[in-house]
Amino acid sequence: MQPHLATGFRFILVLGGVVGLMVVVQRLLLLLRVRREAATGYALITPWLVGFLVFTSIPMIASAYLSLTDYNILQPPTWVGLENFRRIFNRDIDFGPAIRITLLYAFLSVPIGVAGALFIAMLLANDLKGIGVYRTIYYLPTVLPEVAVALLWRWIFNPQAGLLNRIIGPVFRIFGMSRPDWFGDPTYVLPAFVIISLWGITGVNMVIFLAALKNVPTHLYEVAFIDGAGSWRRFWSITIPMVSPVIFLQVVRGIIGALQIFTVYAFTNPTPRAGKFMSFYIYQTGFQQFRMGYASALAWILFSIILALTLVVLRSSEMWVYYEGERK
Amino acid sequence: MSKNRRLVAVLLLLVLFPVVSFAGGTREADASRPVEVRVATWAGSSEAAELQEILDELNAGTDRYRIVQESSPAEYYTNLQTQLAGGTAADLFWLDQDNLINFAARGALLDITDRVEADSHEAADLDGYFPTPLERFTYEGRVYGLPWISMPVMLYVNVDHIREIGLDPDGINDWTWDDFRDAAIQLTRDRNGNTPVDSGFDRDEIERYAFSMVPGWPPLQQWIWQAGGVELTEDLVASPIDSPEALEGANFIYELLHEYHVAPRQSVIGDRGFDQMMRDGQVSMFMGGAADDLERNDNYEIRAFVLPAGPTGSRANWAWIGGMAISGQTRIPDIAYEAFMDLTAAIHRWKVPSPRIDLATAETIVELQPHKVDSAENIIASLEHMRTPHLFPGYAEWATVLGERYVDPIVRGDDRPEDIASSVRMMLEDVLEDYR
Numbered sequence: 001m002q003p004h005l006a007t008g009f010r011f012i013l014v015l016g017g018v019v020g021l022m023v024v025v026q027r028l029l030l031l032l033r034v035r036r037e038a039a040t041g042y043a044l045i046t047p048w049l050v051g052f053l054v055f056t057s058i059p060m061i062a063s064a065y066l067s068l069t070d071y072n073i074l075q076p077p078t079w080v081g082l083e084n085f086r087r088i089f090n091r092d093i094d095f096g097p098a099i100r101i102t103l104l105y106a107f108l109s110v111p112i113g114v115a116g117a118l119f120i121a122m123l124l125a126n127d128l129k130g131i132g133v134y135r136t137i138y139y140l141p142t143v144l145p146e147v148a149v150a151l152l153w154r155w156i157f158n159p160q161a162g163l164l165n166r167i168i169g170p171v172f173r174i175f176g177m178s179r180p181d182w183f184g185d186p187t188y189v190l191p192a193f194v195i196i197s198l199w200g201i202t203g204v205n206m207v208i209f210l211a212a213l214k215n216v217p218t219h220l221y222e223v224a225f226i227d228g229a230g231s232w233r234r235f236w237s238i239t240i241p242m243v244s245p246v247i248f249l250q251v252v253r254g255i256i257g258a259l260q261i262f263t264v265y266a267f268t269n270p271t272p273r274a275g276k277f278m279s280f281y282i283y284q285t286g287f288q289q290f291r292m293g294y295a296s297a298l299a300w301i302l303f304s305i306i307l308a309l310t311l312v313v314l315r316s317s318e319m320w321v322y323y324e325g326e327r328k
Numbered sequence: 329m330s331k332n333r334r335l336v337a338v339l340l341l342l343v344l345f346p347v348v349s350f351a352g353g354t355r356e357a358d359a360s361r362p363v364e365v366r367v368a369t370w371a372g373s374s375e376a377a378e379l380q381e382i383l384d385e386l387n388a389g390t391d392r393y394r395i396v397q398e399s400s401p402a403e404y405y406t407n408l409q410t411q412l413a414g415g416t417a418a419d420l421f422w423l424d425q426d427n428l429i430n431f432a433a434r435g436a437l438l439d440i441t442d443r444v445e446a447d448s449h450e451a452a453d454l455d456g457y458f459p460t461p462l463e464r465f466t467y468e469g470r471v472y473g474l475p476w477i478s479m480p481v482m483l484y485v486n487v488d489h490i491r492e493i494g495l496d497p498d499g500i501n502d503w504t505w506d507d508f509r510d511a512a513i514q515l516t517r518d519r520n521g522n523t524p525v526d527s528g529f530d531r532d533e534i535e536r537y538a539f540s541m542v543p544g545w546p547p548l549q550q551w552i553w554q555a556g557g558v559e560l561t562e563d564l565v566a567s568p569i570d571s572p573e574a575l576e577g578a579n580f581i582y583e584l585l586h587e588y589h590v591a592p593r594q595s596v597i598g599d600r601g602f603d604q605m606m607r608d609g610q611v612s613m614f615m616g617g618a619a620d621d622l623e624r625n626d627n628y629e630i631r632a633f634v635l636p637a638g639p640t641g642s643r644a645n646w647a648w649i650g651g652m653a654i655s656g657q658t659r660i661p662d663i664a665y666e667a668f669m670d671l672t673a674a675i676h677r678w679k680v681p682s683p684r685i686d687l688a689t690a691e692t693i694v695e696l697q698p699h700k701v702d703s704a705e706n707i708i709a710s711l712e713h714m715r716t717p718h719l720f721p722g723y724a725e726w727a728t729v730l731g732e733r734y735v736d737p738i739v740r741g742d743d744r745p746e747d748i749a750s751s752v753r754m755m756l757e758d759v760l761e762d763y764r
Binding site: 161186290 | 434
């Protein structure tokens with residue numbers, strides 16, 4: 001059989017298997033006297049559940065085990081207990097700088113990103129003539145592949161011919177300084193990545209805020225206006241509380257995304273003297289140095305940090321997130 | 329069909345579907361049909377097309393095997409590792425010198441020592457190879473693969489630019505570091521035509537650079553070797569990068585890059601293309617592998633020369649060795665070995681310079697790559713200066729420390745070698761200790 005026919009045949013089998021699995025799950029649940037509606041619901045989410053188990057849960061459990069081993073991918077892992085973690089915290093010269101730049105990037109880029117997305121969304125929430133065109137334009141960056149965006153930024157930050165240095169170069173010249181080498185000078189690497197993160201202001205984040213802003217009841221603004229509230233007061237006392245659940249969502253998504261930054265770093269190739277972002281460091285350790293057990297330990301540390309920060313935001317949300325309909 | 333029957337049918341489908349879909353079809357030897365041998369390569373589209381012609385010819389000449397090419401130019405080694413971990417790796421795969429030891433030391437390659445010793449195939453004559461490339465395909469005295477290219481680093485020079493500054497291109501093969509530095513200074517020009525030693529030289533507006541260098545290429549080790557130093561001792565115990573000789577090599581580069589600004593920043597090179605700047609006449613001298621085709625240029629005359637001699641007279645150059653190995657997981661070791669030898673011999677007649685002494689001649693180079701007619705003799709002369717680093721299973725980790733903690737600060741930053749060499753040496757020796 002031709003290879004492409006065999007592949008096509010397997011695709012059909014997989015599809016048939018998935019549908020069959022859903023049917024079986026539904027039938028089994030009906031046999032167990034589960035309500036038809038619930039049984040159908042469970043059946044429909046079965047493919048996702050199976051995918052989650054096979055492609056996420058099992059690899060996570062495996063990586064937790066591997067983090068306690070010396071594993072070079074090509075040979076079976078050997079148990080080393082907590083040695084990888086001990087080494088990371090006591091001897092690893094790259095871990096500290098990697099954590100530092102990753103956290104700093106998250107702390108700088110997330111607030112700027114969330115505030116920026118809200119600001120753009122507020123501008124685009126106005127019902128002006130032709131606003132749909134602007135909304136489309138501001139959404140366009142989302143459809144560009146991350147690699148293309150990284151290459152575009154690399155050009156913008158080019159120290160000699162880049163757009164940014166062409167604009168700010170004369171200022172540096174006045175002070176007798178050379179144009180910044182954004183990815184070659186460790187001083188500028190973090191600011192460069194924070195600037196790149198502004199790209200995320202537009203696109204999905206902005207659209208989510210736009211939807212939230214459109215859901216704020218207009219009568220609240222009307223009442224506040226009649227009571228003499230200025231635009232700042234209306235923004236602070238009505239807009240912010242009403243969209244605070246979305247701000248919460250964006251902060252959590254932003255933290256997770258920022259701490260996992262990889263593609264842009266890999267394609268802009270900044271100097272490692274500024275520190276390597278954790279995801280790239282994990283990749284380098286696992287795949288370039290054949291230290292997958294150690295890389296798994298690093299990954300679990302990153303996971304723990306993301307989890308801890310998410311929990312902090314989650315806990316703090318009681319103080320600043322307002323849900324319409326909740327009673328105090 | 330009753331409901332229960334349908335349920336049984338669906339259950340049967342579920343049980344059968346993984347079996348059918350994951351059954352890859354084992355390749356049992358069948359006397360009536362050639363056995364399929366898979367070869368993994370990093371070849372890009374044009375290289376893969378050339379290789380396919382070789383494979384078609386080999387496949388047509390035998391009914392023992394049929395070699396199938398699996399090319400993955402992007403993330404080649406990541407793919408290879410993943411396939412080996414999953415037990416789906418190709419029977420043969422291309423490896424370079426840095427990676428052979430990683431795979432050999434971790435049991436991923438077939439030990440072919442005994443097979444090669446008992447073989448009369450032309451590619452199995454180990455005495456016919458240059459020692460340096462062959463050594464890189466052995467580990468702890470055992471042969472794990474064979475090289476198919478042995479490529480010294482050459483100094484590619486834009487001869488038109490050299491004539492423009494009044495130098496004789498025929499003298500380049502005799503250059504010392506001082507000659508190279510002097511030429512580099514004269515070749516570098518800002519937009520007003522000033523050289524780095526002229527007052528008013530504007531380093532932000534350089535129109536033509538003499539040289540190009542990024543962290544990692546050309547390897548800093550070359551200059552350390554040429555100055556009489558080493559970056560890693562043969563016994564894999566020390567990394568004396570703070571020795572006077574090693575510092576002299578690193579300082580030569582520091583001086584070129586930061587006192588004379590003869591090379592563009594990495595960001596500029598990254599955007600314009602490393603070798604493209606040379607092709608476009610924006611860079612006058614470039615160090616590249618002997619197989620690079622920089623001589624193919626309609627606008628400039630470009631030739632390859634031997635590297636300038638260091639203070640000790642050494643012209644040591646970093647050799648890049650590419651070769652092939654057999655997977656330790658192959659289920660058809662005998663047929664795979666047969667295909668491996670035939671393919672290796674065929675590639676020896678395709679890639680230049682060949683690692684085999686009888687094929688590494690100027691005539692062969694010109695025959696296979698006519699555009700190298702003026703470079704061929706220099707390439708052959710460079711073969712005797714080839715050198716490779718001392719490799720060990722932790723070399724990737726060691727090289728990362730050297731690259732990120734020493735080379736990057738010197739090349740991309742402006743750290744003086746003597747300020748950081750001692751501290752980096754300690755880090756490097758920490759890695760060595762872990763692998764001792």
